Amino acid sequence: MLSEHKAGRAVGICSVCSAHPLVIKAALSHALRIGSDVLIESTSNQVNQDGGYTGMRPVDFRRLVLDLANQAGLAPERVVLGGDHLGPNCWQGLPAEEAMIKSEELIRQYVEAGFAKIHLDCSMSCADDPVPLSDEVVAGRAARLCRVAEEAWRRVEGEPPVYIVGTEVPVPGGATEDLAELEVTSPEAAVATIEAHHESFKALGLEEAWPRVVGLVVQPGVEFDHHKVVDYQPEAALALSRRIEDYPFMVFEAHSTDYQFDTNLKRLVQDHFAILKVGPGVTFAMREALWALDAIEQELFAENASGLRSIVLEEMNIEPKYWKSYYSSEGGALLLDKQYSLSDRVRYYWSRPNVVKAMEVMQRNFEQRTPPLTMVSQYLPGQYSAVRSGEITFGVESVVIHKVQEVLSQYATACVE
Template identity: 60%
Template sequence: MDYLLHLVRRHKAGEAAGIHSVCSAHPLVIEAAMELALRRGVPVLVEATSNQVNQDGGYTGMTPAAFRDFVHGIADRVGLARAAVLLGGDHLGPNAWQAEPADAAMARAEVLIDQYVAAGFRKIHLDCSMSCGGDPVPLADAVVAARAARLCAVAERAWRVAGGEAPVYVVGTEVPVPGGAHEDLDTLSVTTPQAAAATITAHRQAFAQAGLDGAWPRVVGLVVQPGVEFDHHKVIDYRPERAVALSRFIEAEPTLVYEAHSTDYQTQAALEALVRDHFAILKVGPGLTFALRETLWALADIEHEMLGPERGSDFKNTVLTTMQAEPEYWRKYYHDPARARFDQQFSLSDRIRYYWPHPAIQAAQERLLANLEREAPPLTLLSQYLPAQYEAVREGRLRNAPAELLKEGVARVLRHYMDACAAGAARKELETC
């Protein structure tokens, strides 16, 4: 992953350069990200999580090789060179098998890592922070690091067999858990420099003890908590003044930057500040599918106004009925029965994203899009329900077609990330003019 190694060197040279990571398996989200990357002439980083994609299929039903082929297929359709597609694995470790004894869970994690690297994933987040069956809670730093080093050794062996660019690694984890907080949040503690130092020291020692000194310079990222998070209906915004000590700490590490998780819903100004403060890798996932859901909901409202309930797709009702009948992906998260239907639709945790591949929902979505493809939404309804897309259509930047309207909903979020990651380079260029 030479691109990320070069990015870190640029950042360490004083350029506030960054990259955003698209953590989604939704084809329209990935397509929107690739089209934007193609227009701007930059690579796109797409990541899969251990629960989403693994040797058993994960909740997407895809193995690492199948996910690679899925992503490459979208790149081919868009016209983006496969070399411009960077593949990463997020929270790779025993996460999906925490209920099993540690030995069994780690054996499964070794298979997971081997398959990810063999499939061409070259950005690997080694995360063994979770306790498995029989483990104490929480795990000691030394145990977490030793398990991460064990998995790194597997990755290094898999890379030597597969060939190509050497993997780069990210270590550490954030609190709360990935994907947004499960409960309402009011405050959030920023990782202390002491805790960050302990994580680095433990991993550096574990790598050395495992004979992985050659891999350590390719550990490019440390996951910490910069003080950003979201729960069901609130966003905790980045406050640079609270992370000053943490930001300064990493400046002494010549090959490391921070990776910030749960940056969804942050403002562009906050994203720019994160990159400036050495959080050079910004992860975004639910925020993208939330934007997709917003646009789908707006299109369903437009269809209802145009065609009425008799001729329409019944899209919204199909989605919510399916979620009610199959509650496994939201039941643990939405605890108030009186507002469950509201949270299913509008929670920032966006548990609805797990339901988009459902056959009944896919069929209803196809009817919705086909209806609006046959009869384009009038400008009056675009203005009412999708004002940003209305402006783009009026200015000739966007075609009034449902798939394009959907992708633009996602692209509006992605542009915030791309602009934030490029803002430092733009400022540096202006300063030299």
């Protein structure tokens, strides 16, 4: 893809950043249907040597994805695994050297598990660091982690990893403040980031790895806060877009492209933002489908309904750490934020035991009684059409997967010329 893009074709790839099995199933079956490869990434807070918030180490995540690919009938060589924001992100409260030692182990486990795309992100300040860090410090730490990755790859052999450097602003997962507009990364800042990393790689004898630094994360002017999307404005990113043409093996990686219009996604690819990441956008679609199914279930099954939506909200109140620092609202506004914020903090609660049990009850209910198509049309019009045409049969899993694939289809269209 990178070779074709640098040769002048407006092609790209979507990076699906989610650890939820239903989202992964949706991505795998979508790739099978359209005949493409699929790039699935986990973040350092989702999957790490301590289990992350999913309870999975890198080898566990790889096993999950490849098992699901086998079930879907997708050949394993068509699945690319990536690690996102790999660095001190999870250990910012520690002194820098302690955090970097943990980061080295993180990188080692990702590469040894077969992750082929590694985002080296050391942009965050640790407990004894100044704020912000200089380009030289960030690049020096990234090169240190790259050396670990190269050593790990040579031990396990196989295809050498490719690397992504740089980071976006605001923080991963959506802005916490109300956004009006964003400052696009300046061409000068992008070049400074690239050159600082190049010098750090040379200083550690990593010149052989440097051509495999295939992507730079910048801010192209796309973001979302709780209830608003900042749309891509091509003219604002024009100078930045042209500057990457000076680097024959490198494209931009755009984070937080969730919720952009189809035309914006296509233009991003045309403007050399050839790697488009989506995360909360796909789990938001999953939550939309499950809330709609909950509404149908309440009408059909009354007191025997799973109460999924209520149970999720109850679990969010029991364990507020995944949303508390994101939402400053109160009362009814807080209830809306917890459910409908574009940052989708609900995604942290699907694996909790009470939520899993409620999902199982919902599945059993709909296995026993299929709702009339008129009800499906009321709450899930896109899935109504798919059921009516015979594209899918009605069920919790098939409805959720189809809803997620509506999002993935936008990216697939944007990534072909």
